[in-house]
Structures are given as structure tokens and as C-alpha cells.
Amino acid sequence: MNLALGAVFRVLEQGLVYAVMAVGVYLSSRVLDFPDLTVDGSFPMGAAIAARLLIGGIHPLVGTLLAPVAGFFAGAATGILNTKLRISNLLAGILTMTALYSVNLRVMGRANVPLLRTGTVLTVLQEKGIPPTISAFLLFCIVVVVVKFMVDVFLRTEFGLALRAIGDNESMIRSLGVNTDSMKIIGIGIANALVALSGALVAQYQGFADIGMGIGTVVAGLASVIIGEAIIPPRSVGMGTLGAITGSVVYRLAVFLALRLGFAPTDLKLVTALLVIAALSGKSIKRGIGIERRKAVRNAGTEISV
Amino acid sequence: MLELKSLCKKFQSGTGNGRMALKDVSLSLQPNDFVTVIGSNGAGKSTLLNVIAGVFPVDSGQVTIDGEDVTHLPEHRRALVLGRVFQDPMQGTAGSMSIEENMAMAFKRGMRRGLSKGVSAKDKDYFREKLASLGLGLEDRLQEPVKLLSGGQRQALALLMATLSQPKLLLLDEHTAALDPRTAQEIQELTNDIVRRGSLSVLMVTHNLRLALAVGTRTIMMHEGEIALDVSDPERSEMTVSDLLERFHDARGERLSDDRILLEA
Structure with missing residues (x-):
């Protein structure tokens, strides 16, 4: 009983720490309508930078907060490839992601950097007297609440409105005087x-950064966004995040249950991909047989974007 | 106000032969000019509007708005002085965003967009007042997403958004063509109202010759990338549709092959 409870607690922690990534994917895929594959490279990049800085003796808080700065530039690079060099959005993301593989290896110096003997944001909390059993949960809760609050407020600012309009009606917001190129670059950067x-926190949570830890991040993020939309219809910005x-x-819970059902951990990416395919094709099948045809047509833009 | 000098624009077709969409087009608009633009399909009407708005660059020529040469300015840098409404009501509004958010975006036309609140309480009162002037009850639906509105309501909102921050020039690209006749008439009346109150200069493309003569102060007819005809009030106010076509015949020495289309549309 206690063991099962502990396991569920771990799942919650994972769900929360990856939720920061999911909000990023929500920003690019839903708000900006930009299928951004940079994510598979920027996630391990965050981990790599935090790991490298932490073993270099930088304070864990500083190391953790420098990771998103680097992530911003990675996203901005994809935005520049897309808007300034006119490379398609998918390919722009793939190019950045591929380039980041080398960058991440350079940053880490090797394929795997253990963080077991260095201080992390979690040990910082524990030194402050917070019990190790709840430190991760507590930290990730705080981070998620802060991130959600900041993103919600941001998307309701003048700047945020324009950003959302890009995903909705790009030519309109351009005709209202918004430089959509720069906005996209900044938006993908923030995502x-x-x-x-998220990557920096995951590395500290699991105790290592690994060059391969980004594989499938984008699909997991999309799965989270899609599951989330099914549970909570995104009628407003706050509901979207x-x-x-x-x-x-819920996604991490599903993964946990899949493992309990006897799936090999190595099969999980396949399961996730199938889940996303099922969620997307469910809409097409409904459309194919005429259910919700009008709704589907109205939402066609957002569906295709996935 | 608006000064077009010898504008040329060629589009490359798939076969390698370019098509001249604009051939040496010059046009001068005075403040408060309300110009209706007519012409058959492919005459260059929409190209003319797109070139003025900066959607794509011209091959040669010069566009000056209010004394400023904007020929090489990108679209978003011209927005401060230009309002625009398109044929498709979907095109002028962001459907997933609320009425007040759409209004707020239009209110900031051409201005810097910072991190202050997108829709402030003070703005809301102003938006409510402006929306009330449409007489559609939209002022009580500020929080509703625009996609719930009908085509006519959406186009009325688009029109209001295009003129909210008092642009110098309003470009209307067959903005009533996609609406049913009654709604089209309402939107047209609303347009006339807004233009009168805001004393704007207007370029309005339409397929409807009768309408072209009935509204505005001046009518130009485009044909094969050129301005074939340019008539102003008071001369224009006496003209009928057949006078207009006769004038075209005199000027070009040819009959419009698709008179019927022009008349019926």
C-alpha cells in the first residue's frame, strides 16, 4: 500500500516536471500554430547546460535558470531559419535539433553526466530542512504554478495578444502592424x-544528463497537450495551460500503468506515438464518416498543425 | 494623401511568361476622397490594393502616403496609416480570440506592443461604446470568441477594427461580396457612416457597378492592369451604369467582354 502510494507520488512528480515542457509545446503547437521539433534538442540542452554548470560548481539555482536562456536562443534559431531564411517550420526545427545534438555533446563533454555527487536544486531544498520525500514534489509544484501564472499573464498582455493572433490569423495581425517574423522568433524562443x-529540472531529478534524453520529447509533449484538451476544453488561455x-x-500516469501492464520501457515511445496517432486519427475518422463535419472544418487549421 | 506614380507589377506564371498585373498605374487621392474601384476579374484591382498595403513589392514606381514614401516599407510598417477589410469575414478577425481582445489588437494598430495588460478596464468602456454604434448588440458580448459571430457581425467587427485607430486610408476589398444581400447592404451603410464620421480616404473595390456609382465621390475602372476610366463627382453623380460602359467603350475602343458579369455581380 505504502509502496503503491509512493509510486503514484513519483508519477505525480514526473507529470509536474514534464508539465513545464508540455506548456512549452502548448505555446508553439497551439498558440503559435507552429509544429516545433526543436524541442527534442532543447530539452537535453537544458539538461546538458544545467549539468555542466552544476559540476563546474555553479549554484544549482543559477545553473537551472541559465538553461532556459540557452533554450530561448535554440528556439529563436529555429524561428530565424523559418522566417528569415524561409525554411519550412518542420525542417527548421529538425535542423536546429540536429545541430543541438553536437552542441549538447560539446557542452557535456561526453554522452552522460551523472549529478549524484553535486548539489542540485533538490539538495538545496533539503539543506533548508525540507524532507527529501517531498522536496521534488514541492519544488515542481511551485515551478509549475509560477510558470502557468506567468504564461497566462503574458498571453494576456498586448504582446501576448499579438502572439496568439499569429497562430489564429497571421495576415490580420500583420495588417495591424505587427512584425510577425520577430514575434514568431520570440514566441518559439519562449516555448x-x-x-x-524542464530538461534542467529533469536532469537534477533523475540524477544525470544524457545525450539521448530528448528523443521523443516533442511527441510526449503533444500527447500531453492532446490529452489535456480532451479533459479540459481550452476555452481560454488559462484553461489551455x-x-x-x-x-x-495523466500522460505520465498512463505510462506508469503501461509499465505495470508489462510493457517494456523501451516500447514506450511506440506506445506514445500510437496514442498521438489514435488521438489525431480519431478526429479524421469522425470527419470521414461525417460526424462533427462542420466543427472539424472550422477547426481544420489547428488539427493539421499537429 | 495617396500618391501612386507609375506602378508596375508583373506576376510570373507557370509557363515562364509573366503577366502584367499593373501597367504604369498612377493615381492621386485627396483627403476625404472616397474612390470606388471597378473592373473585370484580373483587371488588377486587388493587386492595386495589395501593392498599396505592401503585401508584395512593386517592380517599379512609387507609393507615397501622406507625404511619406512607403514604396519599400514592409506591410507591418504601413499599418499605422492603413486600415483594411477583406472579402472573407474570417480574414479580418481572429476567431479564437474574444471580441474585446480583437478590438484591443486593432486599437494598438501600428504601435509598440509591450507587456502591459492587453485589455484594460478603460479600453473596455471605449470598445463597448464603439461596438454599440454598430447596433448589433456586440457590446454585451465582449468576452465571447469571435468565431461565434455570424458572417455579417464578423465583417462589421472587422470594419470597426480597421477604422478604430483612425487610419488615414481605408482599403476595402469587395468587403460585402461574401455576404447575403441584406447583410451586404447593412455593412455598406455602416461603411458609409464610418467613413463620413471619420473623414477617411477610401479605396473600395467592388464588382457591383451600380453600387460603385451610388457610393463615394469618385470611380475608377481598371482594365488589364491600367486605369481605363476615372470619373469624379459632380460629373459622376449624373452617370448611369450604361453611361459608364459607354465611356469605357469611348476611352478604350473596345467593349467589355464581360459586361454581364460586371452588371450582375
């Missing part, structure tokens, strides 16, 4: 800053 922050967070927790 990847969150992804890198809440959905991504909820979706992340």
Missing part, C-alpha cells in the same frame, strides 16, 4: 526556454 527549464499540465500528469 523552448520552458522546454529547456491548465490542460497541458493536467495532460502531462
Whole structure:
């Protein structure tokens, strides 16, 4: 009983720490309508930078907060490839992601950096007297609440409104005087800053940074966003981010249950991909047989974007 | 106000032969000019509007708005002085965002967008007052997403948004063509109202010759990338549609092959 409870607690922690990434994916895929594959590179980048800085003796808090700065530039690079060099959004993300693989290896110096003997944000909390059993949960809760609050407020600012309009009706907001190129670059940058922050926290949580830890991040993020939308219809900005967070927790729970059902951990990426395919094709099948045809047509833009 | 000098624009077709969409087009608008633009399909009407708005660059020529040469300015840098409404009501508004958010975005036309609140309480009162002037009850639905509105309501909102921050020039690209006749008439009346109150200069593209003569102060007809005809009030106010086509015949020495389309549309 206690063991099972502990396991569920771990799942909650994972759901929350990855929720920061899911909010980033929500920003790019839903708010900006930009299918951003940079994520598979910016997530391990956040981990790599935090790991490198931490073993270099930098304070864990500083190391953790520098990761999103790097993530911002990674995302901005994809934005520049797309808007200034006119490379398609998918390819722009793939190019940055591929380049980041080398960058991340350079940053880490090797494929895997253990963080077991260095201080992390978690040990900082524990030194302050917070019991190790709840330190991660507490920290990730705080981070998620702060991130959600900041993103919600940001998306309601003048700048945020324009950003949302890009994903909704780009030619309109351009005709209202917004430089959509710069906005996209900044928007994709912010999305990847969150992804890198998530990566930095995950590395400290699991005790290592690994060059391969980014594989499948984007799909997991999309799965979270899609699950979240199913549970909480994104009628407002606040519900959109809440959905991504909820979706992340439910997704990790589903992964946990899949493992309990006897799936090999190595099969999980396949399971996740199938889940996303099922969620997306469910809409197309409904459309195919005519259910919700009008709704589907109206939402076609957002569906295709996935 | 608006000064177009020898504008040329060529589009590359797939076969390698370019098509001249604008051939040496010059046009001068005075403040408060309300110009209706007519012409058959492919005559260059929409190209003219797109070139003025900066959607794509011209091959040669010069665009001056209010004394400023904007020929090489990108679209978003011209927005401060330009309002625009498109044929498709979807195109002028952001459907997933609320009415007040759409209004707030239009209110900031061409200005810096910072991190202050997108829709302030003070703005709301102003938006409510402006929306009330449409007489559609939208002032009580500020929080509703725009996608819930009908095509006519959405176009009325688009029109209001295009003129909210008092642009110098309003470009209307067949903005009533996609609406049912009654709604089209309402939107047209609303347009006339807004233009009168805001004393704007207007370029309005329309397929409807009768409408072209009935509203505005001046009518130009485009044909094969050129301005074939340019008539102003008071001369224009006496003209009928057949006078207009006769004038075209005299000027070009040819009959419009698709008169019927022009008349019926």
C-alpha cells in the first residue's frame, strides 16, 4: 500500500516536471500554430547546460535558470531559419535539433553526466530542512504554478495578444502592424526556454544528463497537450495551460500503468506515438464518416498543425 | 494623401511568361476622397490594393502616403496609416480570440506592443461604446470568441477594427461580396457612416457597378492592369451604369467582354 502510494507520488512528480515542457509545446503547437521539433534538442540542452554548470560548481539555482536562456536562443534559431531564411517550420526545427545534438555533446563533454555527487536544486531544498520525500514534489509544484501564472499573464498582455493572433490569423495581425517574423522568433524562443527549464529540472531529478534524453520529447509533449484538451476544453488561455499540465500528469500516469501492464520501457515511445496517432486519427475518422463535419472544418487549421 | 506614380507589377506564371498585373498605374487621392474601384476579374484591382498595403513589392514606381514614401516599407510598417477589410469575414478577425481582445489588437494598430495588460478596464468602456454604434448588440458580448459571430457581425467587427485607430486610408476589398444581400447592404451603410464620421480616404473595390456609382465621390475602372476610366463627382453623380460602359467603350475602343458579369455581380 505504502509502496503503491509512493509510486503514484513519483508519477505525480514526473507529470509536474514534464508539465513545464508540455506548456512549452502548448505555446508553439497551439498558440503559435507552429509544429516545433526543436524541442527534442532543447530539452537535453537544458539538461546538458544545467549539468555542466552544476559540476563546474555553479549554484544549482543559477545553473537551472541559465538553461532556459540557452533554450530561448535554440528556439529563436529555429524561428530565424523559418522566417528569415524561409525554411519550412518542420525542417527548421529538425535542423536546429540536429545541430543541438553536437552542441549538447560539446557542452557535456561526453554522452552522460551523472549529478549524484553535486548539489542540485533538490539538495538545496533539503539543506533548508525540507524532507527529501517531498522536496521534488514541492519544488515542481511551485515551478509549475509560477510558470502557468506567468504564461497566462503574458498571453494576456498586448504582446501576448499579438502572439496568439499569429497562430489564429497571421495576415490580420500583420495588417495591424505587427512584425510577425520577430514575434514568431520570440514566441518559439519562449516555448523552448520552458522546454529547456524542464530538461534542467529533469536532469537534477533523475540524477544525470544524457545525450539521448530528448528523443521523443516533442511527441510526449503533444500527447500531453492532446490529452489535456480532451479533459479540459481550452476555452481560454488559462484553461489551455491548465490542460497541458493536467495532460502531462495523466500522460505520465498512463505510462506508469503501461509499465505495470508489462510493457517494456523501451516500447514506450511506440506506445506514445500510437496514442498521438489514435488521438489525431480519431478526429479524421469522425470527419470521414461525417460526424462533427462542420466543427472539424472550422477547426481544420489547428488539427493539421499537429 | 495617396500618391501612386507609375506602378508596375508583373506576376510570373507557370509557363515562364509573366503577366502584367499593373501597367504604369498612377493615381492621386485627396483627403476625404472616397474612390470606388471597378473592373473585370484580373483587371488588377486587388493587386492595386495589395501593392498599396505592401503585401508584395512593386517592380517599379512609387507609393507615397501622406507625404511619406512607403514604396519599400514592409506591410507591418504601413499599418499605422492603413486600415483594411477583406472579402472573407474570417480574414479580418481572429476567431479564437474574444471580441474585446480583437478590438484591443486593432486599437494598438501600428504601435509598440509591450507587456502591459492587453485589455484594460478603460479600453473596455471605449470598445463597448464603439461596438454599440454598430447596433448589433456586440457590446454585451465582449468576452465571447469571435468565431461565434455570424458572417455579417464578423465583417462589421472587422470594419470597426480597421477604422478604430483612425487610419488615414481605408482599403476595402469587395468587403460585402461574401455576404447575403441584406447583410451586404447593412455593412455598406455602416461603411458609409464610418467613413463620413471619420473623414477617411477610401479605396473600395467592388464588382457591383451600380453600387460603385451610388457610393463615394469618385470611380475608377481598371482594365488589364491600367486605369481605363476615372470619373469624379459632380460629373459622376449624373452617370448611369450604361453611361459608364459607354465611356469605357469611348476611352478604350473596345467593349467589355464581360459586361454581364460586371452588371450582375
